[in-house]
Amino acid sequence: MERTVSIIIPAWNEAGRIGNTLRELHAIRSGAEAGTPPLWDELLVVDDGSSDDTFSEALPWADRVLVSPVNLGKGAALELGAGHALGGILVFLDADLEASARHLPVLLAPVLSGDADMAVARLPAPKRRGGFGLVKGLARFGIRALSGYSAAAPLSGQRALRREVLSGAPKLARRFGIEVGLTIDAARAGYRIREVEVPFRHRETGRDFRGFCHRGRQFISVGRTLVHKWLFPSRTAP
Template sequence: MLSIILPAKNEAAALAELLPRLRQAQPAAEIIVVDDGSTDDTARLCAEHGVKRARQAYSMGNGAAIKRGAREAGGDILVFMDADGQHDPLLIDRLLARLGEGYDMVVGARDWSGQAGVGRGLANTLYNWLASRMTGFDVKDLTSGFRAVRADRFREFLHLLPNGFSYPTTCTMAFFRSAYAVAYEPIPVHKRVGTNSHIRPLKDGIRFLLIIFKIATLYSPLKLFAPASVLFFVLGLGNYAYTFVTAHRLTNMSVLLFSASVIVFLIGLISEQITSLTYRRDG
């Protein structure tokens, strides 16, 4: 069974067009609109089109809506897509076809024309590059909200997902960390319906970057801590060489930098063990 989950906050204008197209494209699918505290006609539209509506008592964020939808879905395959009209329901079959090739998650990857402005495009390019370096895989679209996953795999990581934006970041990194197969399917993206974007470029851009480093520590902490440790050691060695030549002594700053190098490396080792325990599955 297929379940399609759409997190929505005041997206009635887009849902009026999207829901009938979605029902036509996937007539047998369970469609769940997670109403994240909307104040528009979302409830009426869901009732008119025979769509299940999961109501949040108040706005908890995009990630919280995704988690609510995943818990209530009855399908063994979950498709997540934005409710703002950017994703074409006809493309769902392409994701499902790739999923049938043996993948655990297939992500709809946007090209440059699908980015919401130059700033967002540059930011997403940076995120993709950082995630690729951390995971060792070619991450083509870290933040895409259009993806198909196997429900049992996805639910393993619900406790890791943030309640706000960037659940795709956490989900993608977690799948790679657990050696679940991830594929990217190129998709076109339409312009969103309406202007009620819930993304704040500066604040959410910084938040995305912080989450990448947070997930890096969950994915492979030593890839973050080891370079930092080496940097402190090199700085300490350089400072010692300079003071030895000029003053013929070992300074407190050199000792501090050497100590920081050892401490950071040990923290990385401990974090690596914690990460292993986080992803350990009993049975």
């Protein structure tokens, strides 16, 4: 089985956090035991139309920083990164994991061992109250209804997968529908999905105006993805 691992990190205005995340990934790579292969082989960052210093913060640490002049959205950014990645195993991580990125080996283990075709991280409960679970509930319901798979972490963006899982699916859903669409495609195709508890931590949104706006955009993106997967299962979701 192909064991070359490419990490792909989409980033939009993450200058304050992405440097810490990338440094942590390098620390665990270089900290591998003598005589063992490195945990990962390639690190790509997709600067998705950032207006801050995301590019300059990522440049010293990434093998390549791909730049979009405009904000394409998470799904399109990941698709861009996957198209340039060399690995047979792809890892999707968020840019704001910072020190918790050290737990990557837990996520990678099921795919490296051959126990799963796609591993999805189940994160710890948030430290502060966020939304009311509407987006997560919609995602869970839609995935189960359209593929038969019951997802505990339907919105998790921290994933490791064999490239063929991505290559055999329709193009990735745009924006916040990416995770839901990818899970549906993988389950429909019969790939083995395993959800694993990983103590990743990232920026949390609260019950404020900004948080509700974020979750509103999520809800719309997930809804649109589900509708497209229902009506046009072989076509690209928006």
